Structure formats: structure tokens, C-alpha cells
Amino acid sequence: MRLVVAGTPEVALPSLEALLASTHEVAAVVTRPDARAGRGRRAAASPVATRAREAGLPVLQPATPRDPEFLAQLADLAPDACPVIAYGALVPPAALAVPRLGWVNLHFSLLPAWRGAAPVQRALMAGDDVTGACVFQLEQGLDTGPVYGSLTEPVGHRDTAGDLLTRLARSGARLLLDVLDAMQAGTACAVPQPADGVSLAPKITVEEARVDWNAPAAAVDRHVRACTPEPGAWTTFRGERLKLAPVLPLPPGHEPAPAPGRVAVGKRRVLVGTGAGAVELGHVQPAGKRAMPALDWARGARPEDEELQ
Incomplete structure (x- = not known):
């Protein structure tokens, strides 16, 4: 054809x-x-x-x-x-x-x-x-x-x-x-779509890609992965945008979770609290800088006792 x-x-x-x-x-x-x-x-x-x-x-x-x-x-x-x-x-x-x-x-x-x-x-x-x-x-x-x-x-x-x-x-x-x-x-056959099960998938806006830390850890994880690579999930830290690569939700009850949005820096990882549980940050990208491992960012930014919003 x-x-x-x-x-x-x-x-x-x-x-x-x-x-x-x-x-x-x-x-x-x-x-x-x-x-x-x-x-x-x-x-x-x-x-x-x-x-x-x-x-x-x-x-x-x-x-x-x-x-x-x-x-x-x-x-x-x-x-x-x-x-x-x-x-x-x-x-x-x-x-x-x-x-x-x-x-x-x-x-x-x-x-x-x-x-x-x-x-x-x-x-x-x-x-x-x-x-x-x-x-x-x-x-x-x-x-x-x-x-x-x-x-x-x-x-x-x-x-x-x-x-x-x-x-x-x-x-x-x-x-x-x-x-x-x-x-x-001449053998193709098109079948009408069923009336049930319709759902809509509008384009994800940049504003919608912002992470809601009050959502459960599993939802935050899905949200970030859904926005990767476009339009890119993000949050704010000290009033500036911080882009997020995929995060890792911690198993329930693994350890006490920080409050939603609160950052906890450990020796080997950076955790952020959510509405239910916590996630481990992967790579992050501060405004005007290249993406970097979350621990490298935390060593420079020192976000202890602060929140992502």
C-alpha cells in the first residue's frame, strides 16, 4: 500500500x-x-x-x-x-x-x-x-x-x-x-470499543508534575516514575525548584518515617517523609545545576530539619 x-x-x-x-x-x-x-x-x-x-x-x-x-x-x-x-x-x-x-x-x-x-x-x-x-x-x-x-x-x-x-x-x-x-x-476487522471502562489521559502539565508529599509513599513513587522523563517530577527546596529522578519507597514499618516533606540525611541515603511512610531520594537536580546523587546534594545543601514543598 x-x-x-x-x-x-x-x-x-x-x-x-x-x-x-x-x-x-x-x-x-x-x-x-x-x-x-x-x-x-x-x-x-x-x-x-x-x-x-x-x-x-x-x-x-x-x-x-x-x-x-x-x-x-x-x-x-x-x-x-x-x-x-x-x-x-x-x-x-x-x-x-x-x-x-x-x-x-x-x-x-x-x-x-x-x-x-x-x-x-x-x-x-x-x-x-x-x-x-x-x-x-x-x-x-x-x-x-x-x-x-x-x-x-x-x-x-x-x-x-x-x-x-x-x-x-x-x-x-x-x-x-x-x-x-x-x-x-482485505482481512482486517475493526471492533467497536466497549462503552464501559472509558478513562481519560490528558497531557501532564509541569505544575501537575509537582510532588505532593502528603500522598502515601507508593503514590509518590508512581507519580515520579510517571513523570520521568517528561515533564519531570519536581519539588521546591528553600524556594527553588528541585527536580527528582525516581525514588524508592521504603517498606512499611521499616523505620520511623519523617513528617511529610521532611528531609532526613543518613550516612548512605536521603529520606523524605510522605503521608504514609518515606521514600529514598535517587538523583536530584537543583536549579541551574546538573543532576547529582541525593547524598552529594545533601552534603552541600545540608537540608536537615527542613522540608521539601
Whole structure:
């Protein structure tokens, strides 16, 4: 089949690679416009745009998929189908109508659970034991289309959102290719999503990534792992932001826990109290500095009898 692939971040690369290596023809790639990043705030191409150019593919970067010029370009490409992997913009009806077989979306949850931009992060925050990925027919509703296929993935007790996304991106690429192969063969069957079990996964804001030390240790642990690597969990110390790498919750009753947010520095570790139990800090990153082990930070900051907020 002739494909136009839509995707933007690194998590979309395994699918793009699988499609480039397949018998399908990738006619072009659609990705978000270059974004400013880094300390210099220089415009940088998305990972998908960079890889597509290396492969010699046309790269379309409309400010919005509603752009008439983009719609004309898409029509001229005459794709049979448009696979989508974390593109980052809503596809309007005018674009949905262009490919003969429509748009199919690789989504990193078991729909109808966690519809939205941050399914893996929300699953981790909620304490889900199992997550997965599915390929569904894109329609106007938010991740509401019928599902062609799915796979499951267990959530490890130390998994970060980055860990889970890496695994799901790889296994999801194979699933997406299988679905496209079945569509080409005329054997694909999309099943409507059930009405029950719907949950939403809006993007996690920087403010929401702030740690609530009044939550139980297990919830703090899940929160930090869900925000790793993006947008990054944080707290404040002496009025300045302190970024947090994954923490380790102490077993219940291990030892008396400090009060919520209170820091306790030992010979080998730094503990912070929570609403129920304590967590051991891993790496931290003070404002304007590099990430460092919590003990190194504590030796310099001397946070005894102070709180993180």
C-alpha cells in the first residue's frame, strides 16, 4: 500500500523504521513544525522529520492539518492509508477523508482506557499492573474509533513512563505493520470499543508534575516514575525548584518515617517523609545545576530539619 506516515517524537521511530523496511511504500511523512529547544532555544526538527530526511522522504510540516495547502499536498500524494503514531495534532475531517482506507492510529493503551495524550503516564500514576497498545481507526472523537488489534504489556514495579513507552513503541510497531498488512489483504476487522471502562489521559502539565508529599509513599513513587522523563517530577527546596529522578519507597514499618516533606540525611541515603511512610531520594537536580546523587546534594545543601514543598 501507499502510505503517508504521521508522527513526531522519538517514540514514533520504531514504527517508521518498520514501515520503511516493509513491502509498503512510504510516500511522505507528516510531522509537527520545527520547535525551539535547548538553552539556545534554536529551532530543531522532530526525530521523525530528521529520520525521514535521512531516508530521502518528503516531509510535510503544516502549522495545522487544516491548512488548505497541506490538504492539497495530501490529496496529491493519494495515500491508501495514513498510519499515525504520536503526531501531536488533531486530524480534521477533510484530511480523514483523503486516504482510501482512512487513518489508523497506534495508541499506547488498551482502549477505551486512557484516551488522550498521556496514556502511559496516567496508567503509571493510577497504579495499573497491565497496559498495552492498540491500533484503531481514527475518527473525529478523541481515540474513540474501532480497534483493529491490541497487545498487552505488564508494568514493572520500577518502570518509568520512558521505560514503558520504549517497550510499547517496539512491540506496537509490529502490531501496526500487522494491521496494515491485513488491511492490504482485505482481512482486517475493526471492533467497536466497549462503552464501559472509558478513562481519560490528558497531557501532564509541569505544575501537575509537582510532588505532593502528603500522598502515601507508593503514590509518590508512581507519580515520579510517571513523570520521568517528561515533564519531570519536581519539588521546591528553600524556594527553588528541585527536580527528582525516581525514588524508592521504603517498606512499611521499616523505620520511623519523617513528617511529610521532611528531609532526613543518613550516612548512605536521603529520606523524605510522605503521608504514609518515606521514600529514598535517587538523583536530584537543583536549579541551574546538573543532576547529582541525593547524598552529594545533601552534603552541600545540608537540608536537615527542613522540608521539601
